[in-house]
Amino acid sequence: MSKRWRIHSHDLARIEALRRAADIPAVVAELLVCRGVTDPAAAKSFLDPKLTALHDPGLLPGCGLAAQRISDAIASKRRITVYGDYDVDGISGTAVLWLCLKLLGAEVGYYVPHRADEGYGLNGEAIRTLAAERTELLITVDCGIASVEEAALARELGVELIVTDHHEPGPRLPEAAAIVHPRLPVGEYPFGALSGSGVALKLAWALCQQASGAKRVAPRMKDFLVQAVGLAALGTIADVVPLVDENRVLVRHGTESLANAPTPGLTALMNVAKITPRKHSDGKMRLDAEDVAFQLAPRINAAGRLGQPQLAVELLVTDRPERAEELAQYIDGLNATRRTIERSIQLAATKQAKESFDPAEDAALVLADHGWHPGVIGIVAGRLAEKFHRPVVLISWDKAGVRPGTGSARSVPGFNLHAALADCGEYLLAHGGHAAAAGLRIEEHQLAGFRAAFCELADARIPHDQRVAEIFIDVEAPLSAFTLEAARHVERLAPFGHGNARPLLCTTGVTLDGPPKPLGSGGHHLAMTLSQYGVSLRAVAFGGGEWADELAAVDGPLDVAFRPVINHFRGRQSVELHLVDWRPTAAAEPANQ
Numbered sequence: 001m002s003k004r005w006r007i008h009s010h011d012l013a014r015i016e017a018l019r020r021a022a023d024i025p026a027v028v029a030e031l032l033v034c035r036g037v038t039d040p041a042a043a044k045s046f047l048d049p050k051l052t053a054l055h056d057p058g059l060l061p062g063c064g065l066a067a068q069r070i071s072d073a074i075a076s077k078r079r080i081t082v083y084g085d086y087d088v089d090g091i092s093g094t095a096v097l098w099l100c101l102k103l104l105g106a107e108v109g110y111y112v113p114h115r116a117d118e119g120y121g122l123n124g125e126a127i128r129t130l131a132a133e134r135t136e137l138l139i140t141v142d143c144g145i146a147s148v149e150e151a152a153l154a155r156e157l158g159v160e161l162i163v164t165d166h167h168e169p170g171p172r173l174p175e176a177a178a179i180v181h182p183r184l185p186v187g188e189y190p191f192g193a194l195s196g197s198g199v200a201l202k203l204a205w206a207l208c209q210q211a212s213g214a215k216r217v218a219p220r221m222k223d224f225l226v227q228a229v230g231l232a233a234l235g236t237i238a239d240v241v242p243l244v245d246e247n248r249v250l251v252r253h254g255t256e257s258l259a260n261a262p263t264p265g266l267t268a269l270m271n272v273a274k275i276t277p278r279k280h281s282d283g284k285m286r287l288d289a290e291d292v293a294f295q296l297a298p299r300i301n302a303a304g305r306l307g308q309p310q311l312a313v314e315l316l317v318t319d320r321p322e323r324a325e326e327l328a329q330y331i332d333g334l335n336a337t338r339r340t341i342e343r344s345i346q347l348a349a350t351k352q353a354k355e356s357f358d359p360a361e362d363a364a365l366v367l368a369d370h371g372w373h374p375g376v377i378g379i380v381a382g383r384l385a386e387k388f389h390r391p392v393v394l395i396s397w398d399k400a401g402v403r404p405g406t407g408s409a410r411s412v413p414g415f416n417l418h419a420a421l422a423d424c425g426e427y428l429l430a431h432g433g434h435a436a437a438a439g440l441r442i443e444e445h446q447l448a449g450f451r452a453a454f455c456e457l458a459d460a461r462i463p464h465d466q467r468v469a470e471i472f473i474d475v476e477a478p479l480s481a482f483t484l485e486a487a488r489h490v491e492r493l494a495p496f497g498h499g500n501a502r503p504l505l506c507t508t509g510v511t512l513d514g515p516p517k518p519l520g521s522g523g524h525h526l527a528m529t530l531s532q533y534g535v536s537l538r539a540v541a542f543g544g545g546e547w548a549d550e551l552a553a554v555d556g557p558l559d560v561a562f563r564p565v566i567n568h569f570r571g572r573q574s575v576e577l578h579l580v581d582w583r584p585t586a587a588a589e590p591a592n593q
Contacts, residue, residue: 003469003581005506005561007476008034018043025489027475031503032493034474047492048282049249051229056215057206060199061187066162066178067206070137073160074101078136080108083122083143084313085196086115086304088238088297090142092231093164093200095263095316097141100204103224104211109135112309115375116406120432120439122150131157139164142196142235145181146170146432164199166241168418168434191245197235198250201228223261230257230266231316237289238297240436242499251495255286265315268328269296278568281492289495290502302335305375341373343522346380348372349394353384363467364458366451368395368405378408378437383543385410389469391417391458397444404429405447407440412469415462424453471561471581474503479510479535482564487575490564502578506561507532509585515552518545526551530560530577538567541579557585 010030019029021040024047037043045053057063073080080101084094094110101108113119113126121143127150130138137160144151144163151174154161164180173179180203183192194202208221217225233254236247243251258266259277270276270287273295277285303312315327352367365388377394385392395407411417417438421431427450431440442450482505496502510532519525519540526541526548539562541547551558560582567576 002583003471005473005581006470007473007506010034010475014038027486027489028492031474031490034503035493035500046248049252051249051253053249054246055190057202057209059187060180060182060189060202060206061184062178062180063203063206066139066164066180066203067210069160069162069177070101070106070139070203070207071104071210073137074104074106077107079134080106080137080139081130081135082108082110082139082141083126083130084110084112084141084309085120085143086112086309087142088300088304089196089235091300091304091309091312092235092238092316093141093195093197094313096197096200096204096228096231097139097164098313099224099228099317100207103221104207110310110313112304112313114307115304115309116307119406119430119441122147122154124150124153127154127157127159131159135159137162141200142166144174144176145179146174148172148174151175164196164203166194166196166199167432191247193241193244194246195232195236195239195241197232197239198241198247201225201232201250204228226257227261227263229254230262233258233289234266234292234296234300237292237495237497238301240498243289243495243497244499248495248500251289251497252286255289255292255495256284258287258292259285263316263318264321264324265318265327266296268321268324269299269315269331272328272332273299280494281488289497293497298338299331299335302338303331305338305373306334307375308334338376342376342379345372345376345394346383349380349384350387353388357388357390359388359467362390362455363462364391364393364455366393366395366447366454368397368407368447370397371399372396374406374408377406378410378439381408382410382437385412386469389467391415391420391454391462393440393454395440395442395447401444405442405444407442409433409438409440411436411438412462414466415458420454420457420461423457424450427453471504473506473561475505476507477505478507479530479532479537482537482575482577484566484573484575487564487566491566502563502565504561504563504580506559508559509557510560511557512551512554516541516548518548520545523548526579528579530558537575537577539577539579544579547582551582554584558582559585 015029015033019026022043032043037046082094082097084090098110139162145165145167151161161176162178163176182189182194208217212218233251236250275291275295277287280286300312303309318324349367374396381392381394391411393407393409395405397405409417416435418435427446429441433439510530513529513531516526516528519527524545526544528539529536530539561580562577565576567574
């Protein structure tokens, strides 16, 4: 579907004032202003976020109480289990707390539920099993804030419960010994968008302070916390929380920690994924956040999606290099399997969507089939939501017809999935998640009613003029502007991710030097050379394989929207453009914001 281009309007006087006051290059000032950063002090803080900018864990609601209850449990030799979610955020947060508790001498284990068999969050059967295995204190990571009934069961079984989570609280909070959450009504924490692993890191920090008897922790605990910042950065990047405020600090310093002090498991996984740290403009070695997002995180996620999340936790916490290598190789194999399954579902779901979707009338898509792997449908739902610019729900029915359907939903800007599913609750067995991503369980006979209600809500809440995907472009400039020096200036705005996307730029009147060439297995990506006024640059369209025939058929110049990156190959650096969108030059003039 075609996209609407919006180019950011520029206040040249404000850009020049920021350039002078902050002593930064003009392109950096221009991109900061696009992000709403106009104060010189804020600009310096953005470009060089200090670890000291992290908020004290004592400010986090419930954190001090939870640290005290856990310390008491350690002192009295009570058995503790860390219960984490099966995605990267939950797995990395589980690793943070387990490693911390081990360091403090606790008798501790970890438990991660099976995605298909147990579903998201706390479940009664697991609590009963853990209670029978002598667990006396249960600590959740990245789940539990909506587990009211399960908390009551834990209390009934004599299991003390501490909830650490970042998901949206419901109308009732679970009865727990402590709840650690950045957006509790009782608190005023300065930053509410921490990931689940970010919350776990804050609790680990508080535990280390308590064990040290001071705000300044003991040296061995400091070393652990540096490594834990790397694990929290992994979860923060993977969970697509906004990379601003504390999250930006965590990811900047966490990617440095991942480069310089990774666990044996992450070292092995980086080797398998063939990613290496790079020296950045400040002279420090870091992983790129995009390498974490697209290389490390999908491999860890594959273990959870394919029902083996315990292995992913073991990979992150093992101190044995041989075992780390074995686990990394196995998890890499799971990821290859996940990709194959994902491609199959995407083809089937796209076919179903094209057969049933009317872009002029339909405000949402609800697709279902038997046998779609429930651990992978969320990825496909996200891709379809991006492709069609509509909220998408994918539902997998059990082939045997024994279990209810499992659904994953992904949204578009302006449509709150969490609220919409709550409003359709009469058709669902369960649901939960965020405004942008959610999950559900449903009986097959309720599908028609749910589809009608969900699509009706989307139709009422998404205006017709917002059903066209928009891309927001920072700057329009000729290809000649994208020198290696300019690209290095752009890199100063890293880490890039949700809330701080890699700058998107555009130019007009470029030509293709020959037809685009397919890249990757199955030709899912394209490579091409773009030329303009005697300047030629290589461009890659990731996931743009379907553009091949259209681009080859274009007779004339193109407008292109792209993200400039520095390509590192055999010790050499060059500017490469990652193509985001294109159109024939005569199609339309870019619209300004």
